[in-house]
Amino acid sequence: MKAAPEREVDRSVSQTVKAQLALRDQILSGSLRPGERISELQAVETTGASRTPVRMALVRLEEEGLLEAIPSGGFMVKAFSERDISDSIELRGTLEGLAARFAAERGVSARELEPLKECLAAIDELLRQVPISVDAFSSYVTLNARFHALLTELSRSPPLIRQIDRASALPFASPSGFVMAQSALPEAQQILIIGQEHHRVVIDAIENREGARAEAIMREHARLAVRNLRLALRNRTHLDLLPALALIKAATD
Amino acid sequence: MKAAPEREVDRSVSQTVKAQLALRDQILSGSLRPGERISELQAVETTGASRTPVRMALVRLEEEGLLEAIPSGGFMVKAFSERDISDSIELRGTLEGLAARFAAERGVSARELEPLKECLAAIDELLRQVPISVDAFSSYVTLNARFHALLTELSRSPPLIRQIDRASALPFASPSGFVMAQSALPEAQQILIIGQEHHRVVIDAIENREGARAEAIMREHARLAVRNLRLALRNRTHLDLLPALALIKAATD
DNA sequence: CCCTCCGCTATTGTATACATAACGTATTCA
DNA sequence: TGAATACGTTATGTATACAATAGCGGAGGG
Numbered sequence: 001m002k003a004a005p006e007r008e009v010d011r012s013v014s015q016t017v018k019a020q021l022a023l024r025d026q027i028l029s030g031s032l033r034p035g036e037r038i039s040e041l042q043a044v045e046t047t048g049a050s051r052t053p054v055r056m057a058l059v060r061l062e063e064e065g066l067l068e069a070i071p072s073g074g075f076m077v078k079a080f081s082e083r084d085i086s087d088s089i090e091l092r093g094t095l096e097g098l099a100a101r102f103a104a105e106r107g108v109s110a111r112e113l114e115p116l117k118e119c120l121a122a123i124d125e126l127l128r129q130v131p132i133s134v135d136a137f138s139s140y141v142t143l144n145a146r147f148h149a150l151l152t153e154l155s156r157s158p159p160l161i162r163q164i165d166r167a168s169a170l171p172f173a174s175p176s177g178f179v180m181a182q183s184a185l186p187e188a189q190q191i192l193i194i195g196q197e198h199h200r201v202v203i204d205a206i207e208n209r210e211g212a213r214a215e216a217i218m219r220e221h222a223r224l225a226v227r228n229l230r231l232a233l234r235n236r237t238h239l240d241l242l243p244a245l246a247l248i249k250a251a252t253d
Numbered sequence: 254m255k256a257a258p259e260r261e262v263d264r265s266v267s268q269t270v271k272a273q274l275a276l277r278d279q280i281l282s283g284s285l286r287p288g289e290r291i292s293e294l295q296a297v298e299t300t301g302a303s304r305t306p307v308r309m310a311l312v313r314l315e316e317e318g319l320l321e322a323i324p325s326g327g328f329m330v331k332a333f334s335e336r337d338i339s340d341s342i343e344l345r346g347t348l349e350g351l352a353a354r355f356a357a358e359r360g361v362s363a364r365e366l367e368p369l370k371e372c373l374a375a376i377d378e379l380l381r382q383v384p385i386s387v388d389a390f391s392s393y394v395t396l397n398a399r400f401h402a403l404l405t406e407l408s409r410s411p412p413l414i415r416q417i418d419r420a421s422a423l424p425f426a427s428p429s430g431f432v433m434a435q436s437a438l439p440e441a442q443q444i445l446i447i448g449q450e451h452h453r454v455v456i457d458a459i460e461n462r463e464g465a466r467a468e469a470i471m472r473e474h475a476r477l478a479v480r481n482l483r484l485a486l487r488n489r490t491h492l493d494l495l496p497a498l499a500l501i502k503a504a505t506d
Numbered sequence: 507c508c509c510t511c512c513g514c515t516a517t518t519g520t521a522t523a524c525a526t527a528a529c530g531t532a533t534t535c536a
Numbered sequence: 537t538g539a540a541t542a543c544g545t546t547a548t549g550t551a552t553a554c555a556a557t558a559g560c561g562g563a564g565g566g
Contacts, residue, residue: 015550040518050551052305055519056312063316065415072558073518080412087410091351098347102340157340159333159423162318167416268520293548303521308549325528326548509566520555527548534541 015049020057022047027066027077034079037070065169080170086226088170093222095164096152100214103154104206112154116203119147123196132189140192147199151218154206191228195221268302273310275300280319280330287332290323317422333423339479341423346475348417349405353467356407357459365407369456372400376449385442393445400452404471407459444481448474 023043026032043054058075061067067075123143126136152164198221205214276296279285296307311328314320320328376396379389405417451474458467 041516051518052308052550052552055305055309059309059312060316063313065412083410084412087355088412091348091413091416094347094351095344098344157336159318159337159341160344163344163416163420166419170412294546304548305520305522507566509564511562511564513560513562515560516558518555518557520553522553523551525548525550527546529544529546531544532542534539536537536539 015053016056016060019043019047019049019054020060023054023057023061024064024066027061032077034077037074037076038067040074065166082229085170086229088167089225089229090222092164092167093219093225095160095167096148096222097215097218099152099155099157099160099164100202100206100218101211102157102160103151104209104211104214106156107209108154108206113203113207116147116150116154119143119150120196120199120203123147123199127189127193127196130189132192144195151202188228188231191224191231195224198224268306269309269313272296272300272302272307273313276307276310276314277319280314285330287330290327290329291320293327317419319422335482338423339482341420342478342482343475345417345420346472346478348413348420349401349475350468350471352405352408352410352413352417353455353459353471354464355410355413356404357462357464357467359409360462361407361459366456366460369400369403369407372396372403373449373452373456376400376452380442380446380449383442385445397448404455444477444484448477451477 023032023038026046032038038058040051040054040058043058044051047054047057049057058067062069062075066078068078070076123140126132126140126143129136132140148168152161155161198217202214202217202221205211205217276291279299285291291311293304293307293311296311297304300307300310302310311320315322315328319331321331323329376393379385379393379396382389385393401421405414408414451470455467455470455474458464458470
């Protein structure tokens with residue numbers, strides 16, 4: 001592999017992965033706007049990888065749902081409607097409901113629930129401060145994602161876990177842009193607290209092997225997130241410039 | 254593009270697509286066994302495309318869930334347990350339930366239901382003969398897939414449709430191998446008839462805008478398919494050599 | 507002045523060459 | 537005789553060259 005004279009090659013990770021991460025960041029940060037065509041040549045320059053890994057990254061991102069193939073060739077950044085996004089949230093909730101049911105029906109040891117409960121306690125701690133700070137909200141988002149990931153794992157169903165990961169691409173994609181915290185909605189924290197109550201109930205249901213209840217609560221949880229999204233969208237003013245995705249991480253409970 | 258002297262190049266479809274289809278066929282037909290490492294060089298020879306399109310096809314098939322990346326490099330054919338498959342069926346049913354609910358809640362015109370009802374009638378016609386012939390069963394599988402696809406479309410939710418397509422990759426992947434028809438189970442046709450009844454009910458529920466009922470029936474439909482799969486797996490004898498996927502199209506209702 | 511057609515350019519699709527890492531084998535030393 | 541190391545072969549990751557097509561702009565005719 002002959003390194004180009006002027007180009008620094010980072011050998012620690014594969015070029016393909018590097019390109020994929022870089023491009024995803026560009027999409028989610030809004031550097032590439034929805035609907036915009038993505039140029040391979042340009043991607044080569046911004047990512048530092050050559051065309052082959054860039055193309056592989058583009059294919060992966062297309063399968064991931066962030067890009068859309070253009071019939072005449074190439075890719076464009078996919079655009080999402082508000083309904084697309086709320087549907088995605090409900091979809092994810094439905095899948096997580098199934099995961100919770102599987103977990104309840106198949107049984108989970110106390111040891112496996114341990115990290116979930118730790119997550120719960122940490123979130124409790126964060127939500128105690130009213131109103132919540134931006135930093136705390138940021139931690140909340142991380143912990144919440146962790147909770148959901150752990151819950152998904154409990155299903156012990158690789159196909160389901162895989163599918164939930166894919167379904168989460170939209171709702172959880174954004175690396176930053178904690179819109180809700182910025183807009184400082186008064187209802188926001190109340191919604192977070194209700195969501196946390198859901199978390200508590202689902203763990204209880206799984207412990208008691210009540211599959212139907214576990215499933216129902218996760219679906220309710222998703223409906224809450226949809227309401228939350230609607231709320232955030234109603235109150236957006238200065239946010240119109242952000243790509244739709246940037247809203248999601250904040251709104252998806 | 255200089256065609257290699259001895260290699261016939263088919264320009265009607267892109268090499269990438271051609272390679273993807275060829276490789277998928279190889280996987281699903283069992284030419285490549287689960288767990289087997291897939292060699293790029295070999296794939297180049299069997300598909301007739303060069304390495305770049307082959308690699309893109311491999312990445313796509315990995316994202317599709319048929320291949321698994323090997324940490325040290327390359328890909329292998331993914332292996333599925335029986336539980337993986339039954340979980341996939343239930344997963345798909347859950348998603349289709351959501352689609353049916355969306356369709357019911359969002360309203361569907363009589364015109365849109367037309368093709369569904371035609372499908373229904375055609376399947377009725379096929380199921381009238383007892384026992385069903387292999388040819389008729391083959392037609393049934395096609396019509397059934399069409400019905401499910403049309404139903405999915407009714408949700409008018411691109412993210413959900415996309416997700417269902419992906420979830421169907423496993424259950425509906427196999428291009429042939431109508432196992433159930435061959436094994437000629439006595440219960441088989443009865444299950445088909447019950448499934449057809451489900452189809453009828455879900456259309457009725459959507460017409461009457463009963464979202465909850467539409468959703469429930471599709472989930473029941475999936476549970477029936479899982480029972481059907483179990484039945485088929487119990488009765489397999491000469492089928493052990495087939496890849497797990499080959500069973501699915503037949504068993505998934 | 508507008509519409510159409512031709513040609514050019516830019517970008518993607520494909521092929522292949524090159525580098526590197528991993529695996530297997532053989533040989534040598536303990 | 538067994539194990540470890542070194543070397544060679546093979547296959548993957550990466551880069552780049554080449555071919556073809558689509559889109560765009562200019563020029564010419566109506």
